[in-house]
Amino acid sequence: MPKVIADISISLDGYVTGPHPGLANGLGDGGEGLHTWAFSNDAVDQAVLSEGTGATGVIVMGRTLFDLIDSPGGWNDEVGYGAGEVGLQPVLVVTRTPPERMRLPADRFTFVADGIGSAVAKATAMADDRHVVIMGGGRTVRGALELGLLDELHLHLAPVILGGGTPLFDGGSPRTLRQFRVRHSAHATHLSYRVD
Numbered sequence: 001m002p003k004v005i006a007d008i009s010i011s012l013d014g015y016v017t018g019p020h021p022g023l024a025n026g027l028g029d030g031g032e033g034l035h036t037w038a039f040s041n042d043a044v045d046q047a048v049l050s051e052g053t054g055a056t057g058v059i060v061m062g063r064t065l066f067d068l069i070d071s072p073g074g075w076n077d078e079v080g081y082g083a084g085e086v087g088l089q090p091v092l093v094v095t096r097t098p099p100e101r102m103r104l105p106a107d108r109f110t111f112v113a114d115g116i117g118s119a120v121a122k123a124t125a126m127a128d129d130r131h132v133v134i135m136g137g138g139r140t141v142r143g144a145l146e147l148g149l150l151d152e153l154h155l156h157l158a159p160v161i162l163g164g165g166t167p168l169f170d171g172g173s174p175r176t177l178r179q180f181r182v183r184h185s186a187h188a189t190h191l192s193y194r195v196d
Helices: 031-039 043-055 063-070 116-126 138-146
Strands: 004-011 015-017 056-062 091-094 109-112 131-136 152-158 177-184 189-195
Touching: 004 031, 004 116, 004 138, 015 031, 015 138, 031 043, 031 152, 043 056, 043 177, 056 063, 056 116, 056 138, 063 091, 091 116, 109 116, 116 131, 116 138, 131 138
Parallel strands: 004 131, 004 152, 056 091, 056 131, 091 109
Antiparallel strands: 004 015, 152 189, 177 189
16 A cells, blocks of 8 residues: 655745745745755755655645646756656646646646545555655645644755745644654755654
């Protein structure tokens, strides 16, 4: 059975975007520093990226993140899921309102209107022996954690302080996780936790 893994980059002060995120400023002010690791030539960063992309069977994301990757500055032939690896896994988008038009190939994207739980169940059925990865945004990851849908949480802790933006953890139930792996490079500390 596939694992359900939330995988997201985060700043030292707990944000997954900088201040003022939007279609023209996807990661917010200063937010590009969150993903420096994904584009680095560091062997640790490349291994983390390659292993994660290769093990992913289906991707789940929220509508806000979908709008960013579908925008003209979003995913393209050179940059997509897995950064430069441009993984071609199917994507389930949690949204009450599917878009009327999209720039990206429609055959890779399915819109799920009945919540994160339904999206994860559908993704699990599609994933075969590979993992379901919830890549964001912050609200989608928080919702999956709060509903007890996650087996693991992978954080890529970037050495940046953003001072505001979209918090990853904002309220929710107290929880203790079990750390099982730490890898580090000059660009990030890659933290892996089991969720009980």
